Amino acid sequence: MKPIQVGLLGIGTVGSGTFEVLRRNQEEIRRRAGRGIQITMVADLDVARARAIVGEGVTVVGDAREVIANPEIDIVIELIGGYGIAKALVMEAIAAGKHVVTANKALLAVHGTEIFAAASQRGVMVAFEAAVAGGIPIIKALREGLTANRIQWIAGIINGTTNFILSEMRGKGLDFDVVLKEAQRLGYAEADPTFDIEGVDAAHKATIMSAIAFGIPVQFDKAHVEGITKLSAIDIRYAEQLGYRIKLLGIAKRRPRPNAAGDAAVGIELRVHPSLVPSKRLIANVEGAMNAVVVQGDAVGTTLYYGKGAGSEPTASAVIADLVDVTRLHTADPHHRVPHLAFQPDAMSDLPVLPMSEVVTSYYLRLRVADQAGVLAQVTGLLAGRGISIDAVLQREADEVGGEGATSTDLIILTHDTREGTMNEVLEQLQALPSVLAPIVRIRKEELN
């Protein structure tokens, strides 16, 4: 059978890896797909660089629309990124009857509903394994391997850049800016690295996973997003002393109705923020640009997926897996394809994404307080008054915090689970105490068991 013809839009970090791996492993991939897969046309704004990568025998153009207009092309790979031109091109490719493979999590987390609806209507596939945790086959695991389960929660290190920064800062004592530059040099960071460090990229990925896990639409606008820019070295150290590591986690969790039987759930927690994780958990020991996702299903229990979440060939690995899937299914009956978001489009749930005030989690609190009698009792009294129970307390003496003769001390408190709304109210009261000398640091804590 004639190889299926593929057009590639954008041949940067991921695009060049995709071209190279497909070329290198073409025979093996043909045997798996049942048919050859050939990138016959490439579009990139930098035509000369693109030509140097692909060599002879591949048409290179500067205008991506020429690829979409080519009737010989069955699959379009979008590896440009962003919400702008990429969205227009994906929608045009779908309208032209092409299947689409993309690594663009930003696009899918924000415009996925519209894109998947257009694809279903036109009878084409949109495949996006590379969009979440790069080379780790987490989309496939959630959508197919775990399809028997009611997913309870997902928690993942799903941004390589920030995990790399946290690891290098903790392990080598390097500065934030130095490590970020290195992550950019290594091709991990987004075109706009604020997406990485402010948690936006992780929230894009968590949004996509939440849709597949719970059968809800992609709702990036409802995600709670916090990055790592406000983390300070002292909290990383205190967390270690308490037996925890701080990781930027993307969390999607079914919030069960308290005391209700059966399937009842009040909604979905969807959040990205730095979290304390017990050091003994495998995920706490995921270092560098590596990603890891823990999924808890009611039948399977806890499962862990680990691997490279960024970089040229690891991401290409996922792009090509999608190419093979799409090639296999190209001639199949469209009604028997795997649904884009795992659940059939007419069986999606309207479970709400909960506001952050309704999230239930435990906390690390650090209060810089006046070094005087009665302060600890005052603080713990306020917490107890709102039903917040304490798991551990650590007090750092004045000389450890501010040098000899210092009049302040750090009070570090680990709490048990409580509603975020309740915690916010108590934090306001605590902050108003005259003995609390600086803004209180609050980092959420996940036991992940």
Ligand SMILES: NC(=O)C1=CN([C@@H]2O[C@H](COP(=O)(O)OP(=O)(O)OC[C@H]3O[C@@H](n4cnc5c(N)ncnc54)[C@H](O)[C@@H]3O)[C@@H](O)[C@H]2O)C=CC1
């Ligand atoms: N770099 C990584 O490790 C990962 C990237 N991704 C996603 O993959 C996508 C691509 O990322 P990278 O390869 O890192 O980006 P990149 O910036 O290295 O490559 C993008 C390429 O698109 C080209 N381009 C820009 N506008 C264009 C247009 N209008 N027409 C044709 N070509 C155009 C650029 O010249 C560049 O060669 C993004 O959506 C990114 O979020 C996903 C997982 C990992």
Ligand SMILES: N[C@@H](CC=O)C(=O)O
């Ligand atoms: N910028 C992203 C790239 C992969 O999605 C990351 O750092 O993980």
Ligand code: NA
């Ligand atoms: Na993936």
